[in-house]
Amino acid sequence: MIARFFQNPILRPVWLVLRVWLGIQWFNAGYHKLIDPSGVWVGPKAGVAIKGFWMKVAGVNESFQTVAPPLTKYEWYKDFIIALLKGHQEKFFSYLIVYGEILAGVGLILGALTVFAALGGAFMNLNYLLAGTASTNGLMYTAAIILILAGMNAGFYGLDYFLLWLYRKYLNSDPFTRGRYKKP
16 A cells, blocks of 8 residues: 555656755765765875765774764764775775765766665765764655655656667566556
8 A cells, every 4th residue: 555655656756856966965975975085085185084974983082082972873883884994995985985975976966767766875975874973864864765755756857768768678568567568
C-alpha cells in the first residue's frame, strides 16, 4: 500500500519538485567545495578540511590523543574515522565527497539515474548524521528516502524517462509494469 502511494503517477510533479530541490542542495554543496579558493577540498591542500572535521568528529589531535568530547555518539563510527585518519585517507575522501556531491546533484536535477543519485546522497547524509552534524542533513536524508521509495516515478520527468524508453525498446521489457501486464 505504501509503495502504491509513492509510485502513484499523480504524484510525479511533487517528486519532480522534491528531486530538483534536493539536487540543487547537493550541487551547491559540492560546487562550493570545488571552487573554494583555499584549496582545502580539491587542489594543492586537498584533504585539510576533511582531516580537521574528522579530528573533531573523533575528538582527537594529530597524535590521536583525546583532546575533546567526540562529535559522534557512536564508538564504532569514531573508531572508523580514526582508522581513516591513521590510513591517511583524507585526500581521497576529500575528492570523493566533492565529486560525489556534484554527481548526486546533477543526477537529481536532470533526473538521470535518479534512484542511484538519491541513494548516494542519502548515504552521504547518513554519514554526516553519524558524524554528529545536524544542519539540513536530516531533511535531505528524508527527501532522498522519499525519492528512493518513489522509484522510477521520481525520474519520470527527466532523463530517466528516455533511459527507460531505451531500456524498453532494446530489451523488450517495461520496468513500469514490473511483470504485471505481460505481453502475449
